Amino acid sequence: MQVSDVRILLAVVAAKSLAAASRQLDLAPMQVTRRVAALEEELGVRLLHRTTRSVSLTAEGEAFLPYATSMLEAEESAKGELGRSPNQVTGHLKVSAPTVFGQAVIVPLLGHLLLAHPELRIELDLSDRQLDIVARGFDLAIRIATLRDSELVARRMAANPRVLCAAPRYLALNGCPRNVLELERHDCIQLSAVSRWPLIINGELTRRRLQGRVTTSSVEAARSAALQGLGIAMLTYWDVRQQLLDGTLVEIRLDDAQMEPLDIWAVMPTRRFVPARVKVFIEALEHALSGPGYSGD
Known part of the structure; x- marks a missing residue:
C-alpha cells in the first residue's frame, strides 16, 4: 500500500x-x-x-x-x-479553533511560530461549530467545552470560566444584578447554542432560561452587543479578557450563584506519532495561556 x-x-x-x-x-x-x-x-x-x-x-x-x-x-x-535535523519543524499544520478565542489568542502566536520555523505552514480554521477533525484532516482542534466521551485525545490547556459581563453604561442605566432573581429581570444577550444559562446554586448545577432582546449564534456578535450596552452577556474569560482589562466590559458576580466552569482543550486524533509541528504549537499556546493576567485557574 x-x-x-x-x-x-x-x-x-x-x-x-x-x-x-x-x-x-x-x-x-x-x-x-x-x-x-x-x-x-x-x-x-x-x-x-x-x-x-x-x-x-x-x-x-x-x-x-x-x-x-x-x-x-x-x-x-x-x-x-x-x-537531517530531528528538531526541525516542517509541514502543514491544520488547526481548528473557536472564532473569538482564535482571533484573540491564536492569531498573535502565528508570527512567532512562522519566524522560528521557516518551513512551517499554518492553516487556521475559525468556527464556533465543532468540526470532525479526523474526516477533515486537522492536526488538532482547540475546544472550549465540557468534553463528552470521545475517541479523540484531549489535553487540558487552561481553565476558561464563564463570565457574566456588561458595558458600564448598561449597568449605570439598569443597575448591577446582585443575585439570580435580579439577573432574571435584566436583558440577557443569548447565544443560540446555549438556550439556558448554567448556574451553580448551593453546589448544584441548574440551567435557567433568561430573557433578552438579542439572540445570536456568534460569540463575537454577543460580545459586540454587550459592548454596545444592549444587555448582560455570558461569555468565557478568554473571549472578553481584553475588554475586562481595559474596562469596556465589567464582570458581574452574583451573591448566590456561580457560573459553570469550562476548560480549554487541545483535541487530537491520536497520541501516537504526534508531529513536531503540533508539539511546538501546543507549547506556544500553553505559554500564552500562562502569561501575565488572570488565567482562570
Missing part, C-alpha cells in the same frame, strides 16, 4: 470532491481517481461513494480512515526522527 495513495484519499475526504482535491494536490483529476481506485482494489473494498458533485465515505471507508491517518502520522514522525 502506497502512502501517497492514502494521502490522496484523505485529501479527497477533506475536500469532499475529487475535483477540489485534484486542485489542492496539483494533480490531474483522472490521476486522483485512478490512485483512489488503485487503493480500493488493493484493499478489496469500496472506500468512497462517488457522484458527479461530491464524494462521501462508505462504511468501509469510515473504518479505514483512522488507519489512513495513522499511516501519514507515522510517515511524518519517521521523517522527523530520521531527517
Whole structure:
C-alpha cells in the first residue's frame, strides 16, 4: 500500500470532491481517481461513494480512515526522527479553533511560530461549530467545552470560566444584578447554542432560561452587543479578557450563584506519532495561556 495513495484519499475526504482535491494536490483529476481506485482494489473494498458533485465515505471507508491517518502520522514522525535535523519543524499544520478565542489568542502566536520555523505552514480554521477533525484532516482542534466521551485525545490547556459581563453604561442605566432573581429581570444577550444559562446554586448545577432582546449564534456578535450596552452577556474569560482589562466590559458576580466552569482543550486524533509541528504549537499556546493576567485557574 502506497502512502501517497492514502494521502490522496484523505485529501479527497477533506475536500469532499475529487475535483477540489485534484486542485489542492496539483494533480490531474483522472490521476486522483485512478490512485483512489488503485487503493480500493488493493484493499478489496469500496472506500468512497462517488457522484458527479461530491464524494462521501462508505462504511468501509469510515473504518479505514483512522488507519489512513495513522499511516501519514507515522510517515511524518519517521521523517522527523530520521531527517537531517530531528528538531526541525516542517509541514502543514491544520488547526481548528473557536472564532473569538482564535482571533484573540491564536492569531498573535502565528508570527512567532512562522519566524522560528521557516518551513512551517499554518492553516487556521475559525468556527464556533465543532468540526470532525479526523474526516477533515486537522492536526488538532482547540475546544472550549465540557468534553463528552470521545475517541479523540484531549489535553487540558487552561481553565476558561464563564463570565457574566456588561458595558458600564448598561449597568449605570439598569443597575448591577446582585443575585439570580435580579439577573432574571435584566436583558440577557443569548447565544443560540446555549438556550439556558448554567448556574451553580448551593453546589448544584441548574440551567435557567433568561430573557433578552438579542439572540445570536456568534460569540463575537454577543460580545459586540454587550459592548454596545444592549444587555448582560455570558461569555468565557478568554473571549472578553481584553475588554475586562481595559474596562469596556465589567464582570458581574452574583451573591448566590456561580457560573459553570469550562476548560480549554487541545483535541487530537491520536497520541501516537504526534508531529513536531503540533508539539511546538501546543507549547506556544500553553505559554500564552500562562502569561501575565488572570488565567482562570
